[in-house]
Amino acid sequence: MEVAWILRHLPTEASRVLDVGCGNGALFDALGLGRTMGLDYCAAGLTHTRAAFSTVPLMCADATCLPVSSKSFDVITAQHVIEHLEASAAACRDWHRVLRPGGLLLLLTPNVRFIDPGVFEDETHVCLYNEHSLTDRLVHAGFEIVELCSLGLPWFRNYRRLPSGWRFRRMVTRQSSMLARVPWLRWRGQTLCCCARRPVS
Numbered sequence: 001m002e003v004a005w006i007l008r009h010l011p012t013e014a015s016r017v018l019d020v021g022c023g024n025g026a027l028f029d030a031l032g033l034g035r036t037m038g039l040d041y042c043a044a045g046l047t048h049t050r051a052a053f054s055t056v057p058l059m060c061a062d063a064t065c066l067p068v069s070s071k072s073f074d075v076i077t078a079q080h081v082i083e084h085l086e087a088s089a090a091a092c093r094d095w096h097r098v099l100r101p102g103g104l105l106l107l108l109t110p111n112v113r114f115i116d117p118g119v120f121e122d123e124t125h126v127c128l129y130n131e132h133s134l135t136d137r138l139v140h141a142g143f144e145i146v147e148l149c150s151l152g153l154p155w156f157r158n159y160r161r162l163p164s165g166w167r168f169r170r171m172v173t174r175q176s177s178m179l180a181r182v183p184w185l186r187w188r189g190q191t192l193c194c195c196a197r198r199p200v201s
Helices: 002-009 043-052 088-098 131-140 157-161 165-174
Strands: 017-020 036-040 058-060 073-079 099-110 144-151 191-197
Touching: 002 073, 002 099, 002 144, 002 191, 036 043, 043 058, 073 088, 088 099, 088 131, 099 131, 131 144, 131 191
Parallel strands: 017 036, 017 073, 036 058, 073 099
Antiparallel strands: 099 191, 144 191
């Protein structure tokens, strides 16, 4: 679902895409190998990524201070990155810096309002966001919000205890786009997805 959301918002005409926190390169094929550059802080992990994607430029660097020129990318993707950053405000300002005017930030992060926040238990998480705190973070960095939604419907880890629980979860997942329009479910999805733009002027 997350990759599908990213692809819906990825401009076909974008010629330079930066995948911040690229990890093993899971998004590279979807983003387009010929236009994507990957960045991650873990040098050891990038060794494996480089072997799998020899044509994709990779950088080992801090996501809060990108070693690239200002206004040099059309799109930045940051899938489950911001919640790990101590200096997330500085990171958002730097992501704004390296985007060209009109460029897009496609950001995905765990939703603190998800019904079962225990699924996000991770000692490397610094801060989890809701729709308001994420908006504030990005607007203060200079972005304008194009779209903000939650993705994935409320579910719980013990669904296997229900008779045919996996079937129920699969059915709910397939209807997630439609059911997410229900007002009381709108902000209860597992992932917050934000498309933000660096203003043209």
